[in-house]
Amino acid sequence: MAGPNTYRGGPDDRGLFGIHGGRFVAETLMPLVLEVERAYDDAKRDPTFAAELRYYLEHYVGRPSPLYFAERLTRHCRGAKIYLKREDLNHTGAHKVNNTLGQILLARRMGKRRIIAETGAGQHGVATATVCALFDLPCVVYMGATDIERQKPNVFRMKLLGAEVRPVTSGTATLKDAMNEALRDWVANVDDTYYLIGTVAGPHPYPAMVRDFQTVIGDEVRAQMVKAEGRPPDTLIACVGGGSNAMGLFHPFLDEPDVAMIGVEAAGEGISTGRHAASLNGGMPGVLHGNRSYYLQDDDGQILDTHSISAGLDYPGVGPEHAWLFEQKRVEYVPVTDREALDAFLLLTRLEGIIPALESAHAVAAAAKRAPELPRNHLMVINLSGRGDKDVNTVAATLGVKL
Amino acid sequence: MSRIAARFAQLRADGRAGLVTYLTCGDPDRATFEKLLVRLPKAGADLIEIGMPFSDPMADGPAIQAASLRALRSGMTLAKTLDVLRRFRKTDGDTPVILMGYYNPIYRYGVPQFLKDAKAAGGDGLIVVDLPPEHDDELCLPARAAGLDFVRLATPTSDDRRLPVILNNAGGFLYYVAIAGITGTKSARAEVVAAAVARLRRHTSLPIAVGFGIKTPAQAAEVARVADAAVVGSALVEKIAKNLDKRSKAKPALMPAVLKDVTAFAAGVRKARPRHPARAAQ
Numbered sequence: 001m002a003g004p005n006t007y008r009g010g011p012d013d014r015g016l017f018g019i020h021g022g023r024f025v026a027e028t029l030m031p032l033v034l035e036v037e038r039a040y041d042d043a044k045r046d047p048t049f050a051a052e053l054r055y056y057l058e059h060y061v062g063r064p065s066p067l068y069f070a071e072r073l074t075r076h077c078r079g080a081k082i083y084l085k086r087e088d089l090n091h092t093g094a095h096k097v098n099n100t101l102g103q104i105l106l107a108r109r110m111g112k113r114r115i116i117a118e119t120g121a122g123q124h125g126v127a128t129a130t131v132c133a134l135f136d137l138p139c140v141v142y143m144g145a146t147d148i149e150r151q152k153p154n155v156f157r158m159k160l161l162g163a164e165v166r167p168v169t170s171g172t173a174t175l176k177d178a179m180n181e182a183l184r185d186w187v188a189n190v191d192d193t194y195y196l197i198g199t200v201a202g203p204h205p206y207p208a209m210v211r212d213f214q215t216v217i218g219d220e221v222r223a224q225m226v227k228a229e230g231r232p233p234d235t236l237i238a239c240v241g242g243g244s245n246a247m248g249l250f251h252p253f254l255d256e257p258d259v260a261m262i263g264v265e266a267a268g269e270g271i272s273t274g275r276h277a278a279s280l281n282g283g284m285p286g287v288l289h290g291n292r293s294y295y296l297q298d299d300d301g302q303i304l305d306t307h308s309i310s311a312g313l314d315y316p317g318v319g320p321e322h323a324w325l326f327e328q329k330r331v332e333y334v335p336v337t338d339r340e341a342l343d344a345f346l347l348l349t350r351l352e353g354i355i356p357a358l359e360s361a362h363a364v365a366a367a368a369k370r371a372p373e374l375p376r377n378h379l380m381v382i383n384l385s386g387r388g389d390k391d392v393n394t395v396a397a398t399l400g401v402k403l
Numbered sequence: 404m405s406r407i408a409a410r411f412a413q414l415r416a417d418g419r420a421g422l423v424t425y426l427t428c429g430d431p432d433r434a435t436f437e438k439l440l441v442r443l444p445k446a447g448a449d450l451i452e453i454g455m456p457f458s459d460p461m462a463d464g465p466a467i468q469a470a471s472l473r474a475l476r477s478g479m480t481l482a483k484t485l486d487v488l489r490r491f492r493k494t495d496g497d498t499p500v501i502l503m504g505y506y507n508p509i510y511r512y513g514v515p516q517f518l519k520d521a522k523a524a525g526g527d528g529l530i531v532v533d534l535p536p537e538h539d540d541e542l543c544l545p546a547r548a549a550g551l552d553f554v555r556l557a558t559p560t561s562d563d564r565r566l567p568v569i570l571n572n573a574g575g576f577l578y579y580v581a582i583a584g585i586t587g588t589k590s591a592r593a594e595v596v597a598a599a600v601a602r603l604r605r606h607t608s609l610p611i612a613v614g615f616g617i618k619t620p621a622q623a624a625e626v627a628r629v630a631d632a633a634v635v636g637s638a639l640v641e642k643i644a645k646n647l648d649k650r651s652k653a654k655p656a657l658m659p660a661v662l663k664d665v666t667a668f669a670a671g672v673r674k675a676r677p678r679h680p681a682r683a684a685q
Binding site for chain 2: 014022023024025026027028029030031032170171176177180183184187188189190191284285286287288289290292295297299300301302303
C-alpha cells in the first residue's frame with residue numbers, strides 16, 4: 001500500500017495525526033487550549049514573532065549548534081560515517097530550550113503572567129526556569145518526587161533560576177504524575193497561567209507547536225550536512241521519550257524516502273521484563289494527557305509504571321505524531337536497554353570526550369549497533385540531545401562508585 | 404422516559420431539588436462498596452454517580468485520586484464495575500445511575516462492547532471527563548444511539564459562545580462544575596453559582612446539577628435553592644478515607660458514617676425547597 005502524499009501535512013483541524021493526537025481534555029481546559037491554538041496560528045503568520053525567536057536562538061541559545069563529525073566513534077564502529085548534532089552545546093545543555101523560548105514568546109504575546117511546566121529529568125524544567133528568568137515571569141515546575149531524588153543538580157539549578165519546584169508524590173511520582181499535577185494547576189488557574197509543555201505530547205496544538213519549535217534541529221542538520229558532505233544525511237537517529245528532539249530532527253526529512261529514521265525507545269531492563277518505557281514497542285493505543293497515542297497500560301486501560309535509567313525517557317506514552325509515523329512505518333522505532341545506554345554513555349565519553357545525557361546515550365547505543373552494517377559513505381546523524389553532567393550521580397550509583 | 408428524565412420530573416413535581424452522590428466503584432473494596440451502593444437511595448440519594456476508577460484522574464483532587472487508587476488496589480476493573488451495577492439493578496430499578504470516569508479504560512474495553520454492557524447492566528448515563536464535544540464521534544454519539552445519556556460538564560470557563568457547543572449533544576442533565584479547578588478543593592460562593600445557573604438556563608431546558616466543592620449540607624442547600632440537583636462527591640469519599648484502618652481496610656464505622664452524611668446532605672437539599680425559577684415563570 002502506498003503511503004500518504006506527504007508525511008509532513010499533519011495534524012488536521014482537530015489535531016489528529018491519523019487516529020492519534022486530538023484534544024482529550026476536561027471542558028474547563030477547552031477554552032484555554034483553543035486560545036493557545038488561535039494565538040499560535042496568529043504568531044506563525046507574524047514575521048516579527050519569527051524574527052524575535054531567531055534573535056534569541058542565535059544570541060541567547062548559541063545556535064546553530066555544531067554538526068560534529070565523530071571520527072573516533074566512526075572508526076570504532078567500522079561502518080557509516082557518524083555525525084553528532086550537538087544540541088548538548090545549547091545554553092542550558094539540551095534541545096529543550098528551543099521549545100521553551102518559542103513558547104515563552106507566545107505566552108508573552110498572549111499576556112499570560114504565570115508559567116507552569118512539568119519535568120522528568122529536569123532539562124525541560126531548567127529550560128523553562130531559564131526563559132522565565134529571562135523574561136521575568138513567575139515559574140512553577142512540577143516534578144515527581146522520585147525524579148527530584150535522582151536529578152538533584154537540575155532541581156537546584158531551577159531554584160537558582162527563581163523557579164518554584166513542586167514535588168509530586170501521587171501515582172509513581174515521575175513525569176506522568178508531574179503532567180497530571182500541571183494539568184490540575186492549569187484547570188485551577190485558568191485566567192493568568194500558561195502551561196509550557198516540554199514535549200510533542202498533550203492536547204492539540206502542543207504536539208505540532210513543540211515540533212515546529214524543534215525543527216530548527218533538522219533544518220540546520222540539512223544545511224550543515226550539505227556543506228560538509230555535499231548532500232543530505234542518509235540515516236537519522238534520536239532517542240524518543242515524548243519525542244521532541246527526534247521530531248525536530250526527523251520532520252524536515254519525512255518526505256525524503258531515501259532518508260532512514262530511527263527512533264530509540266528506553267527498554268529499561270528489557271521489554272520482556274515489563275520494567276521499561278518503550279510505549280511503541282511495548283504499549284497499545286490509548287488516551288492520556290490530552291491526546292491519543294501509544295501507552296503502557298494493562299488490559300483494563302490503567303496506565304502502568306515505567307522504568308528507565310534515564311529520567312527523561314521515563315514516561316508511559318509517546319507523542320502522537322510518532323505513533324502515526326510508527327503505524328505508517330515511516331520511522332523505525334527500536335528499543336535500547338539501560339545497560340546498552342550506559343555502555344554507550346561510557347563509550348562516547350572515552351572516544352570523543354563528550355559526556356552525553358543518558359537519554360541521548362540511547363541514541364548513541366542504537367547508532368553503534370546499526371553503523372557497522374552500513375557502508376563507509378553512509379551519512380548517519382545522531383541527535384546528541386543533551387549533555388550528561390546531570391547524570392553523573394546516576395551513572396556513579398549504577399557503576400557502584402561512591403562520589 | 405429514561406430513569407434520569409423520570410427522576411427529574413418527579414423532583415419537579417415534588418417541588419424540590421435532588422441529591423446526586425458520587426462514590427468510586429470498589430472504594431475501599433468491592434464488598435463494602437456494594438453494601439453502600441444499595442443503601443444510598445434510602446439514605447437520600449436521588450441519583451447515583453459511580454466512578455469508574457482510573458490510574459491517572461487528571462481532573463480530580465487528592466480525595467478522589469486516592470479513592471481511585473484504593474479501588475484499583477482492591478482489584479476493581481471496568482468489567483467489575485459493570486458487574487457491580489448489574490447486581491445493584493436487581494434491587495433497585497428506579498434510581499438513575501451515571502457512570503463517571505475517564506476515556507482510556509472505556510477505549511481499551513472497546514466502545515461498542517462497553518455501551519452494550521453498560522446499557523444491559525442498567526446504566527442510564529455517562530460522564531467522561533476528558534471527552535469534549537470536539538470528540539463527540541468517539542463515545543457521545545454512539546452512546547446516544549445506544550440509549551445512554553451523555554451528560555456534559557459546563558464550567559466557569561464556558562462562555563456564551565462555548566455553551567451551545569457543549570449542549571449540542573448533551574443528554575440527561577447538565578452538570579455545572581461550580582469552580583475552575585479540580586474536585587474537592589475550593590467552593591464557589593452561592594451568589595456566583597446562582598448567576599451561573601441563571602445563565603445556563605438561558606441556554607438549555609435540561610435539568611442542571613451543580614457540583615465540585617460542596618462540602619456541607621448547608622452548601623448543598625444553597626445550591627438546591629437555584630439548581631435542580633446538588634452533586635456531592637469528595638466529601639463522601641473523604642469520609643470513607645477517614646474510616647479506614649492502617650491497612651486501608653474498612654472499619655465497622657465506615658458504612659454508617661458515610662450513610663449518615665448522605666442523609667444529612669439529603670436533608671439539606673430537601674429543606675432548601677427551591678422555588679424553581681423555570682417553574683415560577685410557567
